[in-house]
Amino acid sequence: MSTDSNTNFVGKAPSRVEGPKKVTGAAKYSAEFDVPDLAYGYVVSSPIAKGKIKKIHADKVLSLPGVLHVFSHENVPSLAWFDRNYKDDIAPGGSPFRPLHDDQIKFSMQPVALVVAETFELARYAASVLTVDYEQQKHETDIESKRNDGSEPGRGKTGYMPPARREDADKGLDQAEHRIRHEYIHGAQHHNPMEMFGATVHYHPDGKLTVYDKTQGVYNCQQYITKIFGLSKDEARVVNLYMGGGFGSGLRPQYELFLSVLAALELKRSVRVTLTRQQMFSFGHRPHTLQTLEMGTGPDGALLGLKHYALHETSRFEEYTENVVNWSGMLYQCPRTYLSYEVAPLDVYTPIDMRAPGAATGSFALEVAMDEMAYEAGLDPLEFRRRNYAEEDQNKKAPFSSKKLREAYDEGARRFGWDKRPMEPRSMREGNKLVGWGVAGGVWDASMQKAAAKATITADGKLTVASAAGENGTGTYTIMTQIAAETLGLPMEAVTFKLGDTTLPEAPVQGGSWTAASVGSAVKSTCEALGEKLLKLAQKMDDSPLQDAKFEDVEFVNGHIRLRKEPEQSVILRDVLQVSGEREIEADSSAMPNPLNMQKYSMHSHNVVFAEVKVDEELGTVHVSRVVNVVAAGRILNQKTARSQVLGSVVWGISMALMEETVMDHRYGRYMNHNYAEYHVPTNADIRDIEVHFVEEEDPHVNPLGVKGIGEVGLLGVAAAITNAVYHATGKRVRALPIYIDKLL
Amino acid sequence: MKPFTLTRAESVEAAVRDFTGYQEAAFIGGGTNILDLMKENVAEPTHLIGLNKLPLNKIEATADGGLRLGATATNADTAWNPEVQQRYPLLSQAILAGASPQLRNMATNGGNLMQRTRCYYFYDTATPCNKREPGSGCAAIGGYNRIHAILGASDKCIATHPSDMCVALAALEAVVHVRSKDGERQIKFEDFHRLPGDEPQRDNTLEPGELIVALELPKQGFAKNFSYLKLRDRQSYAFALVSVAVGLELEGSTIKTARLALGGVAHKPWRDQDAEALLEGQPATEETFKKAADKVLKGAKGQGINDFKIELAKRAIVRALKQAAAGEHKAADIFTNSNP
Numbered sequence A: 001m002s003t004d005s006n007t008n009f010v011g012k013a014p015s016r017v018e019g020p021k022k023v024t025g026a027a028k029y030s031a032e033f034d035v036p037d038l039a040y041g042y043v044v045s046s047p048i049a050k051g052k053i054k055k056i057h058a059d060k061v062l063s064l065p066g067v068l069h070v071f072s073h074e075n076v077p078s079l080a081w082f083d084r085n086y087k088d089d090i091a092p093g094g095s096p097f098r099p100l101h102d103d104q105i106k107f108s109m110q111p112v113a114l115v116v117a118e119t120f121e122l123a124r125y126a127a128s129v130l131t132v133d134y135e136q137q138k139h140e141t142d143i144e145s146k147r148n149d150g151s152e153p154g155r156g157k158t159g160y161m162p163p164a165r166r167e168d169a170d171k172g173l174d175q176a177e178h179r180i181r182h183e184y185i186h187g188a189q190h191h192n193p194m195e196m197f198g199a200t201v202h203y204h205p206d207g208k209l210t211v212y213d214k215t216q217g218v219y220n221c222q223q224y225i226t227k228i229f230g231l232s233k234d235e236a237r238v239v240n241l242y243m244g245g246g247f248g249s250g251l252r253p254q255y256e257l258f259l260s261v262l263a264a265l266e267l268k269r270s271v272r273v274t275l276t277r278q279q280m281f282s283f284g285h286r287p288h289t290l291q292t293l294e295m296g297t298g299p300d301g302a303l304l305g306l307k308h309y310a311l312h313e314t315s316r317f318e319e320y321t322e323n324v325v326n327w328s329g330m331l332y333q334c335p336r337t338y339l340s341y342e343v344a345p346l347d348v349y350t351p352i353d354m355r356a357p358g359a360a361t362g363s364f365a366l367e368v369a370m371d372e373m374a375y376e377a378g379l380d381p382l383e384f385r386r387r388n389y390a391e392e393d394q395n396k397k398a399p400f401s402s403k404k405l406r407e408a409y410d411e412g413a414r415r416f417g418w419d420k421r422p423m424e425p426r427s428m429r430e431g432n433k434l435v436g437w438g439v440a441g442g443v444w445d446a447s448m449q450k451a452a453a454k455a456t457i458t459a460d461g462k463l464t465v466a467s468a469a470g471e472n473g474t475g476t477y478t479i480m481t482q483i484a485a486e487t488l489g490l491p492m493e494a495v496t497f498k499l500g501d502t503t504l505p506e507a508p509v510q511g512g513s514w515t516a517a518s519v520g521s522a523v524k525s526t527c528e529a530l531g532e533k534l535l536k537l538a539q540k541m542d543d544s545p546l547q548d549a550k551f552e553d554v555e556f557v558n559g560h561i562r563l564r565k566e567p568e569q570s571v572i573l574r575d576v577l578q579v580s581g582e583r584e585i586e587a588d589s590s591a592m593p594n595p596l597n598m599q600k601y602s603m604h605s606h607n608v609v610f611a612e613v614k615v616d617e618e619l620g621t622v623h624v625s626r627v628v629n630v631v632a633a634g635r636i637l638n639q640k641t642a643r644s645q646v647l648g649s650v651v652w653g654i655s656m657a658l659m660e661e662t663v664m665d666h667r668y669g670r671y672m673n674h675n676y677a678e679y680h681v682p683t684n685a686d687i688r689d690i691e692v693h694f695v696e697e698e699d700p701h702v703n704p705l706g707v708k709g710i711g712e713v714g715l716l717g718v719a720a721a722i723t724n725a726v727y728h729a730t731g732k733r734v735r736a737l738p739i740y741i742d743k744l745l
Numbered sequence B: 001m002k003p004f005t006l007t008r009a010e011s012v013e014a015a016v017r018d019f020t021g022y023q024e025a026a027f028i029g030g031g032t033n034i035l036d037l038m039k040e041n042v043a044e045p046t047h048l049i050g051l052n053k054l055p056l057n058k059i060e061a062t063a064d065g066g067l068r069l070g071a072t073a074t075n076a077d078t079a080w081n082p083e084v085q086q087r088y089p090l091l092s093q094a095i096l097a098g099a100s101p102q103l104r105n106m107a108t109n110g111g112n113l114m115q116r117t118r119c120y121y122f123y124d125t126a127t128p129c130n131k132r133e134p135g136s137g138c139a140a141i142g143g144y145n146r147i148h149a150i151l152g153a154s155d156k157c158i159a160t161h162p163s164d165m166c167v168a169l170a171a172l173e174a175v176v177h178v179r180s181k182d183g184e185r186q187i188k189f190e191d192f193h194r195l196p197g198d199e200p201q202r203d204n205t206l207e208p209g210e211l212i213v214a215l216e217l218p219k220q221g222f223a224k225n226f227s228y229l230k231l232r233d234r235q236s237y238a239f240a241l242v243s244v245a246v247g248l249e250l251e252g253s254t255i256k257t258a259r260l261a262l263g264g265v266a267h268k269p270w271r272d273q274d275a276e277a278l279l280e281g282q283p284a285t286e287e288t289f290k291k292a293a294d295k296v297l298k299g300a301k302g303q304g305i306n307d308f309k310i311e312l313a314k315r316a317i318v319r320a321l322k323q324a325a326a327g328e329h330k331a332a333d334i335f336t337n338s339n340p
């Protein structure tokens, strides 16, 4: 498109279009929709990790005036029978957990009853006095006790890639001049979005439901409830307009959805169910993972062999998998690689994808090991990475569709001042603090899914584009508005993007960093389809200068349709609409990945992170004073929202490195720090300078927009860079996160 | 949360009178602790007496040169009070090292003294806890006890008192003024909080129905040589793993008077007068400080996961004494104290 336009929005930095609504409170979240005659449900959670419910003493609670019902396995009507009815799009292999299905307790804080009452306060009180008798059984929740009991998982989960293996890694290691082998650990982590899960089910007089649910995928939730409760799609509309953070926790329908729909259908009344902060620790998490990495280098610092093994927990009923070790076969050039990955079932709820699932875990271990290897081989850690730069994806044996990681190394090193780094640990000081610099990075999938969209332009020149995508705070509304406005040459104010509603064309769940590519491409092709219609109408106008033009010959800019080659030959879009006499013109289209390109190329985003820490050695305190994160992720649609994504990733990485861990007391099989006071994430005071930079990366193969997604890649390498910086500062190598004070004393 | 009634007392007399006659009554100051406990079904009062209309929010000089802090003055108003800042900067900094600005705006001085432990098990009714349910056992022993006591614990309870403010009050030798139906009495700060012993359900020596009306600070505020050092898992909005309040009076480089109290290590703010005696009359050197630190931690006992706090506390004491002796407090260290 031509550059003399003010309707070229893509790549600029417009502010969030929904920003004013969010800061004025006009944006409604799922538990905020006012519907008439609402009843409130409160969930009763199991105090034990394994066993049986013997009896639920509901009588006393039911006798409280205003209590409507106590739902439990003792009275839930018979619902769909087969596992497949309970499987959502993101479910791993196995048999999904069914709330209130039977008397079995499978994990601590399992929902065992839903108390529904006229007010929230009453429901909460009634839930607190409901007595439930349990028969406790011996549980196992500690992955440490399963070190020798892991097994290779099946391929039940979409997106799971069994680790690729190449030639004999041991042979490579045997030939190595320098070798390392270490274990790396992090505990369980929970997503902890600010907004808690909640659903408001509006029960309409005709028995149809409108379900406002906190979810990253409205279609996923719709198919889940229709299959379980035997509803038609028309009877169950699912809506999610805003989300106070998801980070993966909303990829699968959570139990507030099941429970609120159940209660609404049974009571024939609107019902809201919200979970408490404590209950936010009762479903998926990033699993506690044990990893071992082994590496060896030759005389020139080339990697000769690499082994990466990972083990984490899953539940007894589902086999959760993530791609933990695969990245180690892809980020660096190494002919002899052995990657292995196992899971072990425990009496916990099934883990669920959490921002950069697998890669955040794997890249932590790989990138700390790379640092250890660099020191063992006497090489600067960045130089060591350069020497082992992967020119192609060795797992897939395919070229990268684009990869500007080398440029990211250069840019990041320059911005950070890496060339001034002395190699020796403990060689930098500031007052009584030790100062350290570390580097690390990562690689993440550039995925795309099928998505559809619809566009409507009205006679007044207002464009509405719709697709049931998600907005969990990432900027979906804004970038889709930019794409649509630019494609049809309209000001952004003339464009409304609608999302998160099953009455709109289908889009995938918002995850995997694929929304920009998938929904963005669908929006673009839909607006182009609309453009073709508009061109036809323009050509029908008297003396139209566009008479013989083909669609490729014209462009939509500044409210005009004009010839690319002769921009002065143009018509005003609003005139076209007026003259046509049409009140509105509509188009729909969809986009899907190009299978040929997908086969031919490896499509990935990359990043590199430089971190500075200051350590008070005597007291063990670590402060991250500076981070530079350089990302190569194709085309950046919106500099501002993209930067925010990466800023958030860095904050999260600092969190992962220094504070986050959900600690389980294995005697009770229960997470103990299940609240915001004791599950620590950074505060403002913990965050100092963060610099984000995107290197230019043109990618003609990845998708029509050339975007790779930036929701997850920015997190990679952050925790490892900090861990490496701590080593550089102190000479102490921490291999188990988080780096609490006591690990440095 | 259990249903409860609420009255807002208009006078101190009315407040203490209102306490009797209910199954379980409680005062409510800022509500930042008691409401949480009620939502978790840990505290189950049937009646609350609101204190924020009482004329107890003043901060005023006393006849003998001290300062009297009203019980319902907020933590924020206390910390930012010019008198407190100038004459008792140790107290100001300790308060500002705690919680978050929003919480400090609500929290009252009386409530701060009375806030309950942050022991994970105390908060989770699915686990046994002697403090919450006497006789049920202590889940923290043998459990996750990172934030638990290393000094003065019993085999019934190893909880810590979570306050920052109280650590400074202990070092400053504050006096707690309390009122009941039967009149007024004064409690020395060191006698206010208690060790768990066989009755961990009792955090302090206040009798049911007694109302804290004021905290009195004696004249000596150690405004020149003091330090409040707080070590925690993040820079704000986290309780202390270990904190140290120090006040020194120096003559040249000799310590004339020393006050030393620790937070995050015991069921009460841990003041050690023997260690203070060890410091007094000695040169303000690292060697002296180390001796005092060893003295304080002599009887310390770890619970496994919190063993590190013994060494951390020693180092923190030495650092805080150094900072106090050097009069370094003005350059607040963002790595250890950052939240104002």
Ligand SMILES: Cc1cc2nc3c(=O)[nH]c(=O)nc-3n(C[C@H](O)[C@H](O)[C@H](O)COP(=O)(O)OP(=O)(O)OC[C@H]3O[C@@H](n4cnc5c(N)ncnc54)[C@H](O)[C@@H]3O)c2cc1C
Pocket (backbone or CB within 6 Å): A676, A677, B026, B027, B028, B029, B030, B031, B032, B033, B034, B035, B036, B051, B071, B072, B075, B097, B098, B099, B100, B103, B106, B107, B108, B109, B110, B111, B112, B113, B114, B115, B162, B163, B164, B165, B210, B211, B212, B213, B237, B238, B239, B240
């Ligand atoms: C997430 C979080 C983090 C925090 N971090 C810190 C921290 O780092 N450091 C720190 O020191 N504190 C911290 N706090 C605790 C905070 O300081 C206390 O909650 C606060 O001081 C309590 O004061 P309040 O007025 O709100 O008490 P309330 O909640 O109103 O009352 C607490 C108790 O005191 C009793 N009470 C109140 N006033 C009186 C009175 N005048 N006489 C007798 N009894 C009375 C009440 O009956 C109740 O039992 C934190 C709190 C939270 C929630």
Ligand code: SF4
Pocket (backbone or CB within 6 Å): B117, B119, B120, B121, B122, B128, B129, B130, B131, B132, B137, B138, B139, B140, B141, B156, B157, B158, B159, B200
């Ligand atoms: S330490 Fe005290 S508060 Fe914690 S579980 Fe034991 S008895 Fe309860």
